[in-house]
Amino acid sequence: MSDLTPMMKQYMNIKKNYEDSILFYRLGDFYEMFFDDALVASKELEITLTQRECGLEEKAPMCGVPFHAADSYVNKLIDRGHKVAICEQLEDPALAKGLVKRDVIRVVTPGTITDLNALDEKTNNFLSCIFLDKNGIGITYVDISTGEMYTTQYYGNEKQCIGFLLDELGKISPSEIIANDTFLENKKATKIISNKINPYISSYNNNLIDVNLMTEKIENHFNIDDIAKLNIADKKYSIISAGVLLNYLYETQKVSLGHINNISYYNVSDYMVLDINTRINLELNETIISKAKKGSLLWLLDKTSTAMGGRLLKKWIEQPLINIDKIQQRLDVVQIFYDDIILMDQVKTLLKGIYDLERLTSKIAYGNCNARDLVSLKNSISILPKLRNLLINSNYDILRNIGNTIDCLDDIFVLIDKSIIDEPPLSIKEGGVIKSDYNKELFELREASTKGKDWLSSLEEQEKQRTGIKSLKIGFNKVFGYYIEISKSYLNLVPENYIRKQTLVNGERYITPELKEMESKILGAEEKMIAIEYKIFAEIRDSIKKEAKRIQNASKIVSKLDVLNSFAQVAFKNNYIRPKLNNDGEINIINGRHPVVEELIESELFVPNDTFLDKNDNRVLIITGPNMAGKSTYMRQVALITLMAQIGSFVPADDANIGIVDRIFTRIGASDNLTQGEISLKTQQKTVY
DSSP, X not given: OTTSOHHHHHHHHXXXXXXXXXXXXXXXXXXXXXXXXXXXXXXXHTOOOEEEOOSSSSOEEEEEEEGGGHHHHHHHHHHTTOEEEEEXXXXXXXXXXXXXXXXXXXXXXXXXXXXXXXXXXXSOOOEEEEEEETTEEEEEEEETTTTEEEEEEEESOHHHHHHHHHHHXXXXXXXXXXXXXXXXXXXXXXXXXXXXXXXXXXXOOGGGOOHHHHHHXXXXXXXXXXXXXXXOTXXXXXXXXXXXXXXXXXXXXOSOOTTOOOOEEOOGGGBOEEOHHHHHHTTSSSXXXXXXXXXXXXXXXOOOSSHHHHHHHHHHHHSOBOOHHHHHHHXXXXXXXXXXXXXXXXXXXXXXXXXXXXXXXXXXHHTOOOHHHHHHHHHHHTTHHHHHHHHHTSSOHHHHHHHHTXXXXXXXXXXXXXXXXXXXXXXXXXXXXXXXXXXXXXXXXHHHHHHXXXXXXXXXXXXXXXXXXXXXXXXXXXXTEEEEEEEGGGGGGOOTTOEEEEEOSSEEEEXXXXXXXXXXXXXXXXXXXXXXXXXXXXXXXXXHHTTHHHHHHHHHHHHXXXXXXXXXXXXXXXXXXXXXXXXXXXXXXXXXXXXHHHHXXXXXXXXXXXXXXXXXXXXXXXXXXXXXXXXXXXXXXXXXXXXXXXXXXXXXXXXXXXXXXSEEEEEEOTTSTTSSEEEEEXXXXXXXX
């Protein structure tokens, strides 16, 4: 270590704190990697491996990527199971005395990706934390790209806890899991999770398993004086898993995380239980064989117009309700849109103009948004008053009540509209972002800069006339600044006061004292303008950041409307009917159809089937027939119709009276490879097969 060069010593000191990550070390316009990191990255990224003097006898292996294109390389490494620590220059190299200060500003992991290009816009990217001991288990998960955070817990022995956990993980499909050693020692459970979900799994420090310590961490994050305000005061397992998760986020993200402003505790008993095999077998989100969205229930029902609506739809499919009143509230709105297709189309048209409010808010909170993101936010907000008025002026009390809850965010719209130009550049550090009349000093500097450039144009015409050189022109580059360029055929007419600066193939470039003086004024003004614009932009961004919760609340309303409108569109197109609901354990379906199969066989008619099940003499249906006769299709059809009814969707049948069930589960035959099996619908009292 003592023989290393100063830069390499700095690198090694930083690297020792991030041994489990590939360190992107900023050097000028590149992120460089050294030693083992370079060997791994050059192979994974398929980039050239070079060497660099490091003070040792052998040169250090090295590879690098341009900083402006780093996101794509980071995403590729994350996709291949690595963490990446981003080490930045913390001071201007031109002003630094000696070695430039550097440190890690963020660690990117599979569960903490915020680059929207790497995320599916209609799928959450969850990071999950698990805490297990001999008496129970807690699980907390967060999507930092949207700010959503959820937690739940379960009391029982280890086998029961693992079963509970697998059901939850099958629902949320996290891309990353952090867990305590007690859980990780269960190799059977981790193997199942790896095979079914394939997340990145790592452990956390056992010293964090302290209820009081984690309570304090949660209270500090949410800026509250009593954890009871979050409804988890008596929930030890949720407190520990949530506190550890927040600790992990602060260690890796190194920002305030203000957009994560609530944690939602839920009881699994409030939702239908779907184990991981059932989710796969029913092809809720993807098909069994091709893993494609097309052919799944999600594909069929997704006519959402917004990214937020798409994510909420997926959540509803994964988590059907068992409370009749809540289901009826959803069905009531779907009924309105179904009966009033003009209103349905008007809502859909408005929703199409709304960008991803949740992920825009996240970018603002992280401080990595640009001016175009703020314009997208402004354009989205401009839709809210129109949507609100449409709902309030409708003939339906439910919609009027929803409309009255919409915050139109007028103050945020006005702030962005007054300050940011309509078509800003991508970069926020090169100027041209803020409107001139928003800031007096900026206006004056732009006036000065404009006058200076007008002076240059005037000077060019004057010099052409004075010298007789018709090809004379004034140009600019970053190396020489402003210059006068004259072609070779006119060099004999060059005045004595011109100072030669550069020789070209076809001519010469000159400067004059007057030109240099004006250059200083113009460039000085431009540097000040860029600095002022960046400062103003940061102030605007920070002001909007404080309103994150309001934007998120508006987003939730938009998302729910979007999903319910999507249900109505699908129902209208496919001739679905509103299901009746009961708590008597009776399922009576007349001419039911498999919703997905019916959609896929466009050129053929699906043959409908009846179903009658109850808790008395009709608890079991024995289905027989040759291979490929449709036995599995029929069983899945009943399960999917029941599930669709309990998420608030209309269903494919002539009539349907659906008894609320609290679980659907599958027993798969050994040779069936998840394509056939016994599907059961279980009520809270008895099981209906």
